[in-house]
Amino acid sequence: MISWNTTNQCNLYCDHCYRPFEKAARQLGLSEDEVLGYLRRWQREGIIRRFGAALRHREADIEANAMIVWRVPPEQIQFAGRRVASFPEV
Secondary structure (H helix, E strand, O other): OOOOOOOOOOOOOOHHHHOOOHHHHHHHOOOHHHHHHHHHHHHHOOOOOOOOOOOOOOOOOOOOOOOOOOOOOHHHHHHHHHHHHOOOOO
């Protein structure tokens, strides 16, 4: 079994790291600064909470992936969220 933790690891050598919104800006007919301005505003307003890369699991030869859903009483949601987020795998 091989375990490879890719969380928070990037070599910064792909085009996306240098200009991740260039293509979207071009498709929208906007400048990159305009796109970034919208994204920052939406993040401030809580419309967007975070950005992250999407891994195409099958193309990366990852055979298993899991998503779980828990029913948590409303008064325990903050505790449960912090507890789960404390694991490095999450």
